Amino acid sequence: MTVPVSGTPSKIRTLLANLLKARFPYLYIQTWEEDRAMSVIRSIAQDIPLIKTPREVLVWRMTTGIVDVSGHSRDDTKQPLKALEFIEKYDSPCIVVLQDFHIYFGGQGRAADYQVIRKLRDMLIRIKQNPNPINVIFTSPFLVLPEELQKDITIVDFELPSFNEIKTVLDEMIAVNENRGRIQIEVTAEERERIAKAALGLTLSEAENAFARAMVEDGQLDIRDVEVILEEKEQIIKKTGILEFxxxxxxxxxxxGLENLKRWLTRRNKSWLDSxxxxxxxxxxxxxxxxxxxxxxxxxxxxxxxxxxxxxxxxxxxxxxxxxxxxxxxxxxxxxxxxxxxxxxxxxxxxxxxxxxxxxxxxxxxxxxxxxxxxxxxxxxxxxxxxxxxxxxxxxxxxxxxxxxxxxxxxxxxDLPTKRERKEILKVHMGRRLTHPEVIGDFQLTDEVLDDLAEKCEGFVGAEIEQLVIDALFEAYAVDRSIRLEDFERAIINTVPLSITQAEQIRAIREWANVRAVTATPKEDLEDYVKEEAVLDGGNSAPGSPDQGDGDVRYKRGGRTIDF
CATH class of the missing domain: 3.40.50.300 (P-loop containing nucleotide triphosphate hydrolases)
Structure with a gap:
């Protein structure tokens, strides 16, 4: 049986308290955060309004045996059977936490200890009939349950720290460092929320380490330190082997280009914040x-x-x-x-x-x-x-x-980029690569040059526009000279775009999109684009080339024109 928990401390406390009051004999908490789990269990054990009957909390580890509330350990209970016999005879209300007891349940290449499993089954009736409430809680990073105990153990999902818990840790660290004056704190209330949100998915210890690292790396804490938090999260992703960070x-x-899609995304920025x-x-x-x-x-x-x-x-x-x-x-x-x-x-x-x-x-x-x-x-x-x-x-x-x-x-x-979008794409790629004075030479990236090249590479997709810029630079590099306008024009002529080689596929995609999708290109760009893309001429010549036929089959652009 699995009991879900939302992750907020109050709900975890309420759920555990109800299970303990109902005298569920065996509970199983899967978590890497032993200390946090023990903190919750101990707080419940002494909360009389919540649990009614206060209980001692005993902890068992294979290295110490059972440790009582005074911190005294019983060496004679290090063996699991001896520990279970001790629990069976205990005559006071208690919660016994067995840490890493899963190693006796089998799994992960280990053989199950059937004597321990049998002993746990034997203890059930005695625990339930004991006049003093006794609950046994197994805590482990791994969920390992023998089939013999699956009907007797209740699984409690102990979620990772909530936003409020992580925010509390961040606020406490900021307060301590502000008092000491060693770390410069430059975050607004909203930026604190974003930093805490970025740490969701980390344990409290991992979050505290990430915040500490962010502070000491440059002696200050600001919104840019979100990147440090993301680096800590990257470790979690690498361990899955399925997701890639x-x-x-x-x-x-x-x-x-794609301004319609950009505006849609911009309006949904920060939508995960409490605001x-x-x-x-x-x-x-x-x-x-x-x-x-x-x-x-x-x-x-x-x-x-x-x-x-x-x-x-x-x-x-x-x-x-x-x-x-x-x-x-x-x-x-x-x-x-x-x-x-x-x-x-x-x-x-x-x-x-x-x-x-x-x-x-x-x-x-x-x-x-x-x-x-x-x-x-x-x-x-x-x-x-x-x-x-x-x-x-x-x-x-x-x-x-x-x-x-x-x-x-x-x-x-x-869709295929409009003339305005092609101009923007050319500007991005040429501006990114044309940075060295010797390569630029006398070439001037003016609006007229961009307009002319955008006209000539009609029907090109964004990837092809990027490649023609690279091809033009290779042309100049091969003879060790600065770039010229003719290099770009030659690269355009030598490229046969997808709009010709995959004309039928593009037409089919557009027909589908006309009724089912919204165009990523804004309406004003579509109106500005007078010519229809990709004139079909049999695929033998590229747009902008001297021998390109006029053709009479033209595409209807796909996608509904909704402005965001």
Whole structure:
């Protein structure tokens, strides 16, 4: 039997007190935080209004045996059977905490000690019939239960520290250091909240270490120290082997165009803070970004992390599926639990259609369908502050139930960049690479040059625009001279864009997006874009080349034009 706990101290105390008053004989708390668990147990044991009958707290470890309330240890109880015999004969109200007792239950390559298991079963009736209330609590970092005891032990989910607990630790550390005057504190009330929120998912000890490190590294505490907290969280992610912690320095300014999507994301910044609750706003669930390959879907997914100052986790669906029966479902549960533990965070699933496109094939015994159903249920019902960003190229490969309202807040379509967007993309990439005076030479990056190049690379996706800038620089580097305008023009002519090589696929994506998605490009950019992209000429010549045919088949741009 599993009893869920929300994670707030009051609810944990109330739940444990009720279980103890009801004389549940065996409780199991899985936690890495022994000290915090013991603190809660001891506070309950002496809280007469809460528990009615006060109780002594005895602690057993294999290294000390049973330690009583006075700190006296009984060496004769180091052996588990001797300890259980002592508990069985104890004649005062007590709570006995058995730490790391799971080693006698088997699992993790160990053999179970069946004498210990049998003794625990024998003790049940005596504990229940004892006129003095006695409760046994097992604490361990691992949940290991022998089948023989599964009906007798109640599992209590002892969640990681709540926001209020972490905020209290941060406030106490700030107060101490302000009094000493050694650390310069430069944080507002809102920034304190953001730093504390960033530490959610850490134990109290880990959070305290992270705050201490943030203070001593530069002798001050400010909002920039959120990065130090995220580095501590990175350790948690590395240990899962399923999720990947992405450290991205991309900013929204590094993404050219897509202003509609940017505005939507900007308006939801800080929505995980308590200030959003005044408006009755829930945390946003996520966004699905689909569209033409190479148009910036992955780029903008990475840049959300820097805008919102939240950790970015990448879920590789391929790592979820394992050859062992039941392990794929367990991997998905583990990934979800880890993401929720360090929330608020961003969970990025790149090319989601490749992981969930074959869920109805049945060729894997239904494993894919079960994992997909597990993910859908979580997306629909999740209350944790995990913002899911999913990207897809082949939208037709996605199951329709994934795109139902309630899974994602919005579906955005990223089309071929308009002229204004191409100009922005060129400016970003040329400005980032053209930094050395010898390379720049007499070349001047004027608005007229950008306008001319943006016109000539009509039909190019963002990735192709970046590559043409690189190709032009290689052209100059090969002969050891400064860059020239002709280098960029030659690179454009020599490129055959996706708008020609994958014309039919792009048309199909646009037809789908016209009724199901919102365009990531704002209405004003679409109106500014007079020509329709990607004139079909058989795919033999690139846009902007002298021999390009006029063609008479033109695309209708995809996505509903809603302004955010």
């Amino acid at each position: 992405i450290r991205s320095e991309l900013r929204m300014e590094d993404v050219g 959003a609750s005044k408006y009755g706003l829930p945390s946003p669930k996520g966004v699905l970004i689909t569209g033409v390959p190479g148009c910036g879907k992955s780029l903008i997914s990475k840049s959300i992390s820097s805008m919102w100052q939240l950790p970015l986790l990448r879920l590789d669906i391929g790592k979820i599926f394992s050859g062992l029966v039941g392990s794929s479902e367990e991997n998905m549960r583990k990934a979800i639990k880890t993401a929720e533990a360090i929330s608020p965070c961003i969970l990025w699933i790149d090319e989601i259609e490749k992981g969930f496109s074959a869920t109805s094939s049945g060729g894997d015994g239904g494993t894919s369908a079960r994992v997909f159903a597990q993910f859908l249920t979580w997306m629909q019902e999740k209350t944790s502050q995990v913002f899911v960003v999913a990207t897809a190229n082949n939208i037709a490969g996605l199951p329709p139930e994934l795109m139902r309202k309630g899974r994602f807040d919005e579906i955005f379509f990223v």
